[in-house]
Amino acid sequence: DAKTTQPTSMDCAEGRAANLPCNHSTISGNEYVYWYRQIHSQGPQYIIHGLKNNETNEMASLIITEDRKSSTLILPHATLRDTAVYYCIVWIVDQGGKLIFGQGTELSVKP
Amino acid sequence: GAVVSQHPSWVICKSGTSVKIECRSLDFQATTMFWYRQFPKQSLMLMATSNEGSKATYEQGVEKDKFLINHASLTLSTLTVTSAHPEDSSFYICSARVNSPLHFGNGTRLTVT
Numbered sequence: 001d002a003k004t005t006q007p008t009s010m011d012c013a014e015g016r017a018a019n020l021p022c023n024h025s026t027i028s029g030n031e032y033v034y035w036y037r038q039i040h041s042q043g044p045q046y047i048i049h050g051l052k053n054n055e056t057n058e059m060a061s062l063i064i065t066e067d068r069k070s071s072t073l074i075l076p077h078a079t080l081r082d083t084a085v086y087y088c089i090v091w092i093v094d095q096g097g098k099l100i101f102g103q104g105t106e107l108s109v110k111p
Numbered sequence: 112g113a114v115v116s117q118h119p120s121w122v123i124c125k126s127g128t129s130v131k132i133e134c135r136s137l138d139f140q141a142t143t144m145f146w147y148r149q150f151p152k153q154s155l156m157l158m159a160t161s162n163e164g165s166k167a168t169y170e171q172g173v174e175k176d177k178f179l180i181n182h183a184s185l186t187l188s189t190l191t192v193t194s195a196h197p198e199d200s201s202f203y204i205c206s207a208r209v210n211s212p213l214h215f216g217n218g219t220r221l222t223v224t
Contacts, residue, residue, distance in 0.1 A: 046212045099145065099206070
């Protein structure tokens, strides 16, 4: 079973920041938080991941709370092409664990 | 970045026939590949884990004799849906890893008529 909880859907205005929350209250110390997104009829696309510290790359920022029980993915300037289902996943990388997907958040970016 | 290629991107077959789907890691060697299935409006469901040179590990409820997985090399894993039926119609997605993160193919849309 997935160890994360996300809202089913969210809307965001084009050009505004999209903040997607994720709860992972049972995360263990060696589990990373990964974010992927899936645009309709395509394979999932990696966005970003982190362990404890906040992370930023060219796509997004990841904010992880100090207790690591929740995180937020931030798309700073959402575009229509960011409309997708966003998945938050916890994963133990080094132990070769399996990537288990939850239901994700369907983000709709509107003009 | 790392690329995972899946072929074919879509296939239509008749009930009772078998279909093979290929998953290749194009610019890296993948010690482990995963196969997922996704029905409309649902999330990805892990079917099996494929390790190069050894037998695949199937998730509970996935029939290993129906979904044959072969991971013959570090760059190729295949999924064969044997004696396909309409209920096997789905979107099949593979992924490959050597380290982090996991990279996904673009999926294969299987329609069984």
